[in-house]
Amino acid sequence: MSVAGIAALLLLLATMLVLVLANVAVPNCTSRCGNISIPYPFGITAGCHREGFKLACNETYHPPKLFMDSSGVEVLEISSPNSTLYIDSGILTLAGDESDDGHIRMNWLVPLDDTLYRVAAGKNEIIVLGCGINMIVQWPDPGKWPYPGDESTPTSNCISECMAGAGHPVIATNGTCPGIGCCSIDMHSESNRFPIKYTIDKENLPPVNASLALVESKWWSKMKNIMMLQKAASSDTSLGASKGVLHPIPGVPIRTAIRWMFSNLSCDAASNSSDFGCLSDRSKCLEYPISDDSTGGYTCQCWHGYHGNPYVQHGCQGYTTVVGIGSCVGTLLIILSILIIRRKLLVWKARKSREFFFKKNRGLLLQRLVDKDIAERMLFSLQELEKATNKFDEARKLGGGGHGTVYRGILSDKHVVAIKKSKVVIQRETDDFINEVAILSQVNHRNVVKLFGCCLETEVPLLVYEFISNGTLSDHLHAGTPLSMPWKDRLRIAIETSRCLAYLHSAASVSIVHRDVKSANVLLDDRVTAKVSDFGASRGIPIDQTGVTTAVQGTFGHLDPEYYHTRRLTEKSDVYSFGVMLVELLTRKKPCVDLSTPGASLIAEFILRVNQDKICEMLDQQVIEEGTEEAKQVAAVALMCLSLKGEDRPTMRQVETKLEVIQTVERNTPVEQTNANADDDNFSRRYSMEEECMSSMSFPR
Incomplete structure (x- = not known):
């Protein structure tokens, strides 16, 4: 039973106990004035009191006060059992x-x-x-x-x-x-x-x-x-x-x-009259002497073992009933107290936990953030995000990647957001989340998913992004339907992604390597505009360095083989992964899917078909129908991106430029078409089919 349910039952039993123990008024008569119970023979209105026992309740006081109607003396309490x-x-x-x-x-x-x-x-x-x-x-x-x-x-x-x-x-x-x-x-x-x-x-x-x-x-x-x-x-x-x-x-x-006194008669005289006051069964009459040789009246009292008001019908109740109800009330009070203490303890522990993680995570973040004010503006409370996601309800789950699970949330201002929560509570995940905030706090690009803020009150921070409504590029390419998105949209998405990566590599204050470029990390909004996401594995490289040596991170099938073998991370690692994504756009096949040749990967098969001039055998049928020539040129760009050595790959800025030229040619601009043909010579392959196939097949699967 909930605390509220027990409290309601407790109130009911307490009310029953009060009715048993309280001085009982005549039915349909006022029984209280402020905090004072009014038992019969006392009363306020006509028919509710005995003559000489009329009271007045003055409600202009807070709480109301009770007075003797005849003299104006204030009444503080009335006790029927003691006639006091x-x-x-x-x-x-x-x-x-x-x-x-x-x-x-x-x-x-x-x-x-x-x-x-x-x-x-x-x-x-x-x-x-x-x-x-x-x-x-x-x-x-x-x-x-x-x-x-x-x-x-x-x-x-x-x-x-x-x-x-x-x-x-x-x-x-x-x-x-x-x-x-x-x-x-x-x-x-x-x-x-x-x-x-x-x-x-x-x-x-x-x-x-x-x-x-x-x-x-x-x-x-x-x-x-x-x-x-x-x-x-x-x-x-x-x-x-x-x-x-x-x-x-x-x-x-x-x-x-x-x-x-109820009356100035003796008990014998009163018991034979129609005005006898001891109306309750299990009640008795008591003489009220005022001197040794005279009687001044009588009062009534409940039998021994009974309690209540003897002046009304059934006013005297047994202690067994009272004790039973009192025991129930006492037991429920103990249960309620335990539940309240337990709830308060849980609230206290949760608050202390939030304070601990907030201090811990905020310290790590502020070491990486450019401006402390940024952190203050971006902070969300755990309570706010739990409310936004209905306590991270499974029905709100949008998906999950290598660096967390994403939930759809609705903030108090009705703004729809995506909230990423870590899957595994390990220090690496914490570092990845903190790294993502540090990276995105310095990035402002239309093709980068916008980070609204984070919550630091959990062991692993929660990230709050703009909500991208149209899923991922991977969802659209591998939907399992005969037709996917048009070729012109695929090319445009490739250009937008390359533009974003080129910005990260060269336009930001620190060169940022995404390190996990893939179609699943390219989100699409309602206008099918590309938004690069998931910067948990990203790494900043100082502008005076060409690369850094670090542990290998990324997704199998998209990893740069040179980075994998040497652990030397450079901007060209993103170029290789982008080349894999271009192959996906052209073929609608996943990089890790085995094809006709046992043990062969998608990339090895792609390199083989391009060098044999049989690329059309791999192209998606929709691409063949909508843009074969442009697709061949994009395949040439992909081939250069997939070079075994990073130094032989183009930069992302060069890739962006080439793809823009291809898009312009697709729009039938004659002058630019001529320039595009001239540029094609620069994309001739310098590696044999055997070398490329062997490099791809030697890469761990």
Whole structure:
């Protein structure tokens, strides 16, 4: 299963788990406000809540906030299993008139209906913020409110002292409440109203603005919450101007735990009424005592081993279901985590690999490129080329040569290109690719395939060329059909190829020997214009040298025999290979195909027929019908190119000139025809048939 599939299943199971564990609302009623779940008996709209439990969702906040509809107190969380409501109770500034006994008196009031809601004893603390204060809180019996002023009521007190010396803050801000600048009192009675009296130490410091907060003990136990409230109280200038007022501090929700009752009836009375709240099966009724001798109401709770909302039908679900779903979610979380980690690891490894090869290949390239800016403009990312070729899909393969496999690609700008990828990951292939970029970055000729750029993020660089749509010359010559391309096109292609090779040999800044001239490396565009390609084996020769000694590279049947035996590479090596290509153009036969004489090669057979003046026996029938005389002259040029010794071969510039003359004669220009006849004498053969045949047959096959 994919990561996306597991994530979807995980979301489904998590949703089921939430539905089981969450406080359940009445069907078709709003169940959430922002991040807060709204369980029944609470609700927002009519028919969705019990009387006294109406809430309001203010969506002008982001995220939306939930409030008690009657008092405007902000609700932070609602728990059905614990019958607990968590609110933002705000902060109370100390105020009041000093009495004869020196105490200042005031009442604490949480603005909630105390028949349904009461501050939970044992879950909250009263916090005094300020110093030089002696705070006393009285705990009246909730059943005897209003308090009659009986001084015998139980009390609790805390003293918040000031630090010695001037300049110290009157409110502690260090995240602790040790009795200096801050003190606390545990709640001992469940009520919403408490009489408070306090004294201020006027001898040691002038009267100070102090404040009280009612906070949940768990919330107050976290240092970050203590510090947040202390700093907010010490920096809030509005506290001193609003004495005796209970108000929230913006951005600091002061969390207070409130116990709520479903009804003020006893369980026995409620169970016999039509308004009984414990609707879920596997739920029970709990009395809610407010004093030793009275009952204040009841709440509902799921049986032991069950969880959910007991106030709605089927709200209590077994832990077996919950644990089962939780286990599935946990297992899927582990699987998802492993898949994510694995994917990230693969992405990381791929990125590191690309960075390594990019650095390696770019360094080699920049040593050979004339201008570093050229490399920057020609760089493609691996991701871009994978997208262009559908990750090098076999259906995109155009073909392969000795130096790589070529794929058709479509770039993001809809430009169609040919992308060459090495077949074998060896250093020689890498060097060939780098060599090809270095060569083509210096070449600008209409008959040379254009190199757009390269990708250096793989072990062997990828090359991006212009896309040539009409295949190779070899494809057209050896298509297996009776007719091939017309003779005039063959001659023109020969001239264009010779023109390109002549440019490489003499017009470029460094003499470039292609070293693998053959019909398969001559591409044809939609106008059948020749484009010489595959410069992986090419070699530059300084202009002050006639050749270089190097390892033999090329294609069998096209290799210069002198280069093969001596390993001396010169421009004349390309001339020999071009002569082989001319023979292909004339005969439509492949150089390595054996003919009638056992063991004989195409070149040996060609030399034999020319010297016997029987060249017509080898010519393609289409050539005979369309241009026999011109073909004989081209055969004479080919014969000179195929001379055993390189020094006896013409240069590519001479070959280009001769072929252009033949083409002009073909167009019936009288003056040029005369010049062409005169030039024919210069192409007489100086080698016997036997020597040429023997040289060709001794060449390895």
